[in-house]
Amino acid sequence: MKEFLKTKGFKMTPQRELIFRSFFELDEHVSVDELYDRVRQQDNSIGYATVWRNLKLICKVGLAEEVNIGDGITRYDRITKVPHGHLFCTVCKGVTEINVEQLVGLLAQAANSRGFTPDSFKIEVQGVCDGCHGKVEGNGQ
Amino acid sequence: MKEFLKTKGFKMTPQRELIFRSFFELDEHVSVDELYDRVRQQDNSIGYATVWRNLKLICKVGLAEEVNIGDGITRYDRITKVPHGHLFCTVCKGVTEINVEQLVGLLAQAANSRGFTPDSFKIEVQGVCDGCHGKVEGNGQ
DNA sequence: TTCCTTGCAAAACATTTGCATTTCT
């Protein structure tokens, strides 16, 4: 990783290593706040801006991308080889990934047929996950 | 529309009518600022908060939904009967809609097979649109 | 009259940036 960054003109630092390590260990879609909290547990001298800047850096070097689910908070998602979509549970706020290789293929076709050259895809579904089907609060509305 | 709102417990006002009318006339994905500007052309006494609140109201009564493309600005998109996806051109920032009925069907299947009950779908593609293929600035990178 | 709406200004929030200082190479 240190080498990888060097080729891109960036340096490695203790803070950066901790942030990167924490981000990649966490197999989730974290926000700056969440990662900041986590990183803080191991080094409470790290600043918020540093976490933010490194998250941006991770995106810049192509290892992650920003995800926006509409709650005003930007999350960061590792970029994996397999294109995937997200199932957002509106009850527990959980996120599940689903493989969408096939769909992306179809989408690319549809886009191409309109002269549009696709770059990246975002496929998101909102709904209620398996575990939450029973526990929707009993508000009559 | 007035009747429709009344059934939901809301009143009709001149401002609200102008805002609703402007929103639905504009067959686009407008931001609060954009709609505010447009509405202002016809009544420059309308406040920003009023436009914002009415846009939220339109969503609340189920006639539109918020769209987030990651530039920090929330846009509002009419909800149409036919599910559609968006092609965002990263050059001209234009938005094109594409029909994704078929894809949504497949997506719903995939979600259901995991015990997830879909509620709404968001399908977005970023790339370069037909008209912009030639005009990408000549930066060697 | 009652409750919803409006406008304005201020608050709340998340995201970014400036800068002096420290740390890599």
Add this chain to the structure above:
DNA sequence: AGAAATGCAAATGTTTTGCAAGGAA
């Protein structure tokens, strides 16, 4: 030494809210 990174605090930019006044039902 030279360039990049860090921390803190402050600046941005957008979205929300409080409140007094006005308007619809």
